[in-house]
Amino acid sequence: MYLEYFGLRNYPFLSTADRRFYYLSEGQQQAYDYLNYLLVIRDGIVVVTGEPGIGKSVLIDQVCAKLPEKVKTIHIQQTLLSVDEFLISICMQLGVQPEQNDKPHLLGSIKNFAMDQHLEMHPMLLMIDEAQNLPPPILEEIRLLANLEMFGRKLIQVILLGQQELSTNITSLPNDAFLQLVRLNHHMEPLKRNEIQEYIDYRLYVAGNDGRLAFPKDLLDGIICYTGGVPRLINQLCDMMLITAYINKTNEISTACLHNAIHKLAWPLYIERKSELPVHYITQDEVTLRPVPLLVVRKGDVIVGKYLLNRKRMLIGRQSNLDICLEESKSSRIHAQLVFLDGQFFIHDLNSMNGTHMDNNKIRWHELNDHDVIRIGQHTLTYQLAAEEDDFTIDSKSMGSDAIENENAQLIA
Numbered sequence: 001m002y003l004e005y006f007g008l009r010n011y012p013f014l015s016t017a018d019r020r021f022y023y024l025s026e027g028q029q030q031a032y033d034y035l036n037y038l039l040v041i042r043d044g045i046v047v048v049t050g051e052p053g054i055g056k057s058v059l060i061d062q063v064c065a066k067l068p069e070k071v072k073t074i075h076i077q078q079t080l081l082s083v084d085e086f087l088i089s090i091c092m093q094l095g096v097q098p099e100q101n102d103k104p105h106l107l108g109s110i111k112n113f114a115m116d117q118h119l120e121m122h123p124m125l126l127m128i129d130e131a132q133n134l135p136p137p138i139l140e141e142i143r144l145l146a147n148l149e150m151f152g153r154k155l156i157q158v159i160l161l162g163q164q165e166l167s168t169n170i171t172s173l174p175n176d177a178f179l180q181l182v183r184l185n186h187h188m189e190p191l192k193r194n195e196i197q198e199y200i201d202y203r204l205y206v207a208g209n210d211g212r213l214a215f216p217k218d219l220l221d222g223i224i225c226y227t228g229g230v231p232r233l234i235n236q237l238c239d240m241m242l243i244t245a246y247i248n249k250t251n252e253i254s255t256a257c258l259h260n261a262i263h264k265l266a267w268p269l270y271i272e273r274k275s276e277l278p279v280h281y282i283t284q285d286e287v288t289l290r291p292v293p294l295l296v297v298r299k300g301d302v303i304v305g306k307y308l309l310n311r312k313r314m315l316i317g318r319q320s321n322l323d324i325c326l327e328e329s330k331s332s333r334i335h336a337q338l339v340f341l342d343g344q345f346f347i348h349d350l351n352s353m354n355g356t357h358m359d360n361n362k363i364r365w366h367e368l369n370d371h372d373v374i375r376i377g378q379h380t381l382t383y384q385l386a387a388e389e390d391d392f393t394i395d396s397k398s399m400g401s402d403a404i405e406n407e408n409a410q411l412i413a
Contacts, residue, residue: 002246009208013239015232017058019065021206023199023231028059031186035063039157042123044183045146046159047131049166053232054188056161060127070122079133086138090126107144114148114155124156132162136173143178168315171334172350187321190229196220199231200238215241215253222258228270240265293345294384295338297324304379312340316376317350330354330377338368345383347374 003011012021024032031048038046050056064073074093081089087106091098096113098105114124126145128134134142148155160166167185170178191199200215215223215238227233240261245253248260293309307314307324314323317335326335332352339346345368349356356363357375366372370385 002242005246006242006251007208007210007212008204010206011239012203012207012209013235013242015053015235017061019062021203022058022062023195023202024062025191025195025199027189028055031059031184031188032063034184034186035060035159036066038183039063039067039125042154042157044154045142045178045181046157047166047170047182047185048159048161048188049132049164049186050188051163051190051230053230054190055231056188057129059188060159060161064125064127067125072117072122072124074124074126076126076128077130079128079130079138081138083137083141086141107141110145111148111155115150118150118153118155125159126156127159127161129161130163131160132164132166132169134160134169136169139170139173139178143181146181164315167319168334168337168350171332174351189321191231191234192229193220193224196223196227196229196234199234203235203238212251213242213253219253219255219258222255224270226262226267226270228273230270233270236265237261237267295324296382296384297326298380298382299328299378309338309340309345314338316381317352324381326376326379328377328379331379335376344368352376 003009014021035046035048038044048056048059067073072094074090076086076089076093078089084101084103084106087103087110088101090110091106094110094113096109098109117124126142128142142158142160145156146154146158164187167187170182170185173179197215197217197220204213204215223234223237227237237258241253241257244257244260244264245251248257250257295307295309296303297305297307305324311323315334315337316322316324316326316331317333318326318328318331319333322334324338330353332350332354334350335352336347336349336356339348347356347363347366347368349362349364354377358366358372363374366374368383370383372383374381374383
């Protein structure tokens with residue numbers, strides 16, 4: 001549509017997985033290096049998480065493109081399956097025909113095939129997309145497949161791709177046998193500000209930009225507000241901006257192009273996509289102060305963080321990329337979660353090693369009431385329905401969910 005007008009050879013912002021346009025961010029480079037190492041030593045399970053559109057499948061595609069041809073790859077993209085259907089899917093991709101389609105015959109056929117491949121020095125790689133949908137019985141079958149060995153080497157390397165819930169699901173399993181096999185658990189973060197500019201410029205360059213096209217740096221704030229640094233969203237927004245510029249017969253990618261593109265896409269702010277709690281709108285005649293649920297985290301007597309509870313689920317634990325990170329050994333990697341149900345927050349212990357306590361009692365599920373104090377190791381978490389004098393309240397007239405998120409980020413001590 002606009003290729004000739006802008007002097008481009010290819011469309012720069014298509015969402016298809018074209019390896020020519022692959023941009024390796026700092027975080028993706030780290031994951032790429034780890035993945036290559038683990039695929040060489042063929043040991044354990046790899047877990048890669050991230051929100052939709054972050055580039056998980058593209059990253060794996062880049063890694064697999066450099067694998068030797070002798071590697072036998074199984075790629076499962078449908079995860080809403082029963083155990084037998086899951087095993088049948090693997091057999092179908094391997095070209096294996098068991099005598100019967102029951103679990104013992106299916107597993108036996110897969111194991112025999114994997115052993116034959118191993119003897120011929122043909123490694124096997126099992127990749128599963130949308131793995132957060134896998135129920136515990138299938139995760140158990142994956143663990144057993146990943147545990148198959150012959151002559152001291154694993155027969156099947158496993159890569160699981162999914163959203164953040166995947167890490168929670170694995171950690172919440174009744175025992176940690178699966179977790180012990182995980183050699184890499186990498187969460188892919190959105191592109192940083194400087195990476196977004198480089199990403200846009202790189203894709204334009206690969207598409208044949210002769211310098212005629214440029215996305216000014218003063219548009220970055222707007223692009224970030226509506227995409228959050230998610231590559232798929234950046235592609236969609238930038239493509240619509242080019243369409244808008246073409247229709248208006250201008251070579252200048254301006255603020256007007258950004259606003260028109262947002263209007264055509266009918267997009268909310270990115271933070272409104274992320275926030276699952278309803279955003280309350282009020283008229284100019286209303287002036288309503290509403291209490292904002294707050295979690296005050298202390299280690300001993302020292303406040304180490306204050307967190308606004310502005311989402312339906314927030315994860316707590318030792319892992320650094322969680323919503324609330326507790327830096328101490330007695331906290332499990334993913335220890336507990338805060339869940340918003342029917343207008344009320346609950347705390348849910350996720351099979352943690354040392355437990356979640358209230359009034360010296362270990363709790364599993366607990367409905368949070370104002371000034372409840374939860375203990376995890378040396379940390380106490382105080383739930384406040386309303387702000388104290390030296391805290392804050394939020395005016396719902398002047399502060400939307402984007403401002404709430406910004407304030408949340410600034411509260412971490």
